[in-house]
Amino acid sequence: MSASGGNKAIVAALLANVGIAITKFVAFLLTSSSSMLAEAIHSVADSGNQGLLLLGGKRAKREATPQHPFGYGRERYIYAFIVSIVLFSVGGLFALYEAYHKWHDPHGIESWQWVPVTVLVVAIVMESFSFRTAIKESNHIRGSQSWVKFIRRAKAPELPVVLLEDFGALVGLVFALFGVSMTLVTGNGEWDAAGTAMIGVLLVTIAVVLAIETKSLLLGEGAEAHDLAAIERAVTEGPEVERIIHMKTLYLGPEELMVAAKIGVPQCETAEELAAGIDAVEARIRAAVPTARVIYLEPDIYRADAAREGNGSASSTAAPQDASDEAAGRPGS
Known part of the structure; x- marks a missing residue:
């Protein structure tokens, strides 16, 4: 509004x-x-x-x-x-x-x-x-x-x-x-x-x-279903992210949405490459949902075999290997 x-x-x-x-x-x-x-x-x-x-x-x-x-x-x-x-x-x-x-x-x-x-x-x-x-x-x-x-x-x-x-x-x-x-x-x-x-x-x-x-x-209310779907598409439509492990949203005010997600990323050679990928994902999220102004993305290496050894829910029981602390949990600028 x-x-x-x-x-x-x-x-x-x-x-x-x-x-x-x-x-x-x-x-x-x-x-x-x-x-x-x-x-x-x-x-x-x-x-x-x-x-x-x-x-x-x-x-x-x-x-x-x-x-x-x-x-x-x-x-x-x-x-x-x-x-x-x-x-x-x-x-x-x-x-x-x-x-x-x-x-x-x-x-x-x-x-x-x-x-x-x-x-x-x-x-x-x-x-x-x-x-x-x-x-x-x-x-x-x-x-x-x-x-x-x-x-x-x-x-x-x-x-x-x-x-x-x-x-x-x-x-x-x-x-x-x-x-x-x-x-x-x-x-x-x-x-x-x-x-x-x-x-x-x-x-x-x-x-x-x-x-x-x-x-x-x-x-505290989260994003509506259509905004959630738009954010999910924005996160996964590029090569930087393999899947969303879990994600939460929260309105900090009527026109300010916070997005926090743990994402599965492919193996990267350097931290700079990982950081560039996260920047690209953040830009796509903001383009898809302009009210998403505060974004926190935590990159992890997703292992489906470890997830299957849990309760079988790959999207919620992933066993990540910690990525670079330099890129993890970076807030949106």
Whole structure:
């Protein structure tokens, strides 16, 4: 994902939510509608969340240090996880509390009755523009994936977070409009409480989904199957490598993949020849998968006869003879 595309969606959502939050608070002060208060707090939480995403993106660009030799790319995951906690607590739990309070003390909307409906309709229009921007930016990288797969598999957290937040905001506005409209028609404030409760359940559900997905990214995810296949082809398509003995990948950040592999190489006359071969393999990996920026290759001499004496799995039980220490485990430049 291009950082500019994600930032564009975040800024669009931030501007929309700040404006919406102000109008919702004004509507709440005029009408005392619990749905309006829940939606106002929801917009404040969303605005703070977009600020957190922008902050995480900025901090992730810091240069690597001796204490953090692989850089700070995962800060984007950390701030996305914080967003899920904010959405759960400030947005969802507050809405549920407000619904409980309003249900036990229901009252209709007695003044400025046109205000909440007008504000909600305007908010739906503004939120739709923000949602449209998030969809447009996501389509640049989504390809043929379904929306569910895109949200679950995206390594950059910003667009999935904004998509889910904007979707939740639109649905929440519809719930609020339902609760307010039914309260105005019936004069029964319990409809307002019901709309607020639906908003709370919706926000808690979205927060849980976000937390699960960002937790997986924080724990560390490897490359997708198509990238793994491309890396394997890049390693083995030249004469420098006979086979991959074993390989592991790990995303150090949304746009930085680490590749670590033990490879079986043919006999070499000199260490320089071996080093040149490894350089060629690294170049092919980076050409095949540009996000593979940190590469460690350990060359060994593969012996199939020794592997058969083990458990029969030649790809995982190879008995290597140590190659030159000068070339072993060389990190990508």
